[in-house]
Amino acid sequence: MDIAKKLQEYDEAFDFYLDNGYLPKTIQQDDLLGTFIEQTIKANPQLDSQDPLWKELLKEELMKFIEAMLKLFQPLEEKYKREKELIYLLNNGGIVEKRKVWEQVDQIIRRDYTKKEVNINGYSELVNQENREAVLTSLARDWEKACDKKLFREKKATINRHKNEWQKHILKHGMSDFKERKQIENFVYSYPALAEIVRIMGREQPKQKEEEMDETVKKYLPLLFSPPKPAVEIEEITIGQSLRYMMPLEMAIMSDNQTEDLFYLKYITQKLQLFANKPKEEHQLKHDKIKHVKPRLEKGPIIVSVDTSSSMSGVPIKLAKCLLLQLLRMAKKQKRECFLITFSVRANYIDLSQNGAWNQLNKFLDINFSGTDGEEMLNVALKMLKTANFAMADVLIISDFYFEKPKPETRNKMKAEHDNGTRFYGLQIGSSSNSYNNILDKIWKIEID
16 A cells, blocks of 8 residues: 555545535545544534634644554555455466465454354355355355455554544644644744745745846747749749739739729639749748746745754754744645755755655754755755756755855756756855855845844
8 A cells, every 4th residue: 555645645635625525536435534534624613714724733633643544554454455365266266276275264264254254164064065166156255245344344443443542632732733833933924034935935926037037049030931033034824812922913903993803703713813933931040039938837846955053053043943844834735845954064854745754854853963064965955956856946045154155066057957947045044154145046144133
C-alpha cells in the first residue's frame, strides 16, 4: 500500500467534503477512514463559522491519525493478501498445487475463522470424495467472503481502539495549538517585511513586474511578396478567384457602379482574370529584442534555507522560525512542494513532500551549529532546482548573511536558473552586510534592537 498516495486522497477528500457536503467518488462507501473523516467533520459543525485556522489544525491532526491507521493496516492487508493468493490457488490451481497447500489452508481457517464463518470440518470430510473440485470451489467462495469481512472487522477495531485517545488529544491540545499558531501568525504580520515575503513567496501579486520581462529572441518576419512583374515579363493569363493576383482590368470593373455586379459574378464563378506567374515569396530571419513574459508558475514550489549558525541565536532564529512556519503553513494549505534547508558548517535538508516528513520537522529544526557555509547551501538548492518537483521554485534564504559570496560557477548556475523562472530572495536579520544585495532578486532587512 502506498501510504503517501492514500494520504493525498484523504487530504483531498477532507477539502472536497467541506466544499460539497459529501465525500468524492474516489472514496468507496465502505472506506472506514473516509467514513471517519465524514463523522469528524459532522461532529465539528462550527468549522464553517470559525477562524479558518481551526480547519487547518483539525485537518493536520486528522491526517496524522489517518497516517497512523494506515501504518497499522499494513500488516493486516499483507496477511489478507496472502490468504487471497491461497484462495486464488484453490480456484485456479492444478490438483498437485492444491494438495500441497491444503494443510496450510486447513490450519489458517481453523485458527482464524469460526465454524459459522467457514465450516472447515465439513469441507475436510468432503474433500476426499470424488467431486473434490466442486468442494474446493465452494470452500474458496466461503473463505473469500469471510476473509473480506475479517479485514473490514479488524480495521474497524483498530480505528475504535485509537480514536478515543485521538479525540481526547484534540480536546486537550486543540486550543493551545490554536493559540500558539495564532501567535506565530500575529508575530509574522507585525513585521511588514515578513508579511510581504509570505505574499511574494505565495505568488499572490496580481501581475509580473516589468523587470521580469526582458529577453532576446529569434523570430521570422511575415512573408513579403515581390512587386508584380512588368507586363513584358508576363508569361500567361489564367482565370480564378484569387484577389492577390487579379489583373488591373478586374479592379476597374469592380470600381465602376455599372459593372460592379459583373465583377462579383466573375468572382463567385471563379472567372476573374489573373496573372499566372505568382510573385516570389520572400522572408528573412531577424534577431530582435522584444518584451517577452517568462514562464512563471502561479503557485509553484518553494525552497527555504534557514541559517542555524550561532550568530543567528536569540531573536533572529525566533524570527526565522516563525516566518518559516508561516511559509510552510501556506505551502501545505496550497498543496505546494516545499524543500527546507538548514545550514551552518554544513547543509541539512528535508523534502516536506515526502511521506512522514512533516512529523520530523520539529526535530529537524532543533539542529544548530557554529560557523556558516553558504556555498554548500546554494549548491543543494541549485541541485533541487534541476529536479522535476522543484523546477522554477522560489528560493528564500533567511540569514544574517555573514558568509562569503558564491563562487563564479555558482553565480552562473544561479543566473541560468533565474533565466528559467526561478527567483532568489533573502531575509537579512540583525546585520548590515550588503554582500548579497546584487546577487539576490530582493533582500528584506530587519534590524534587531
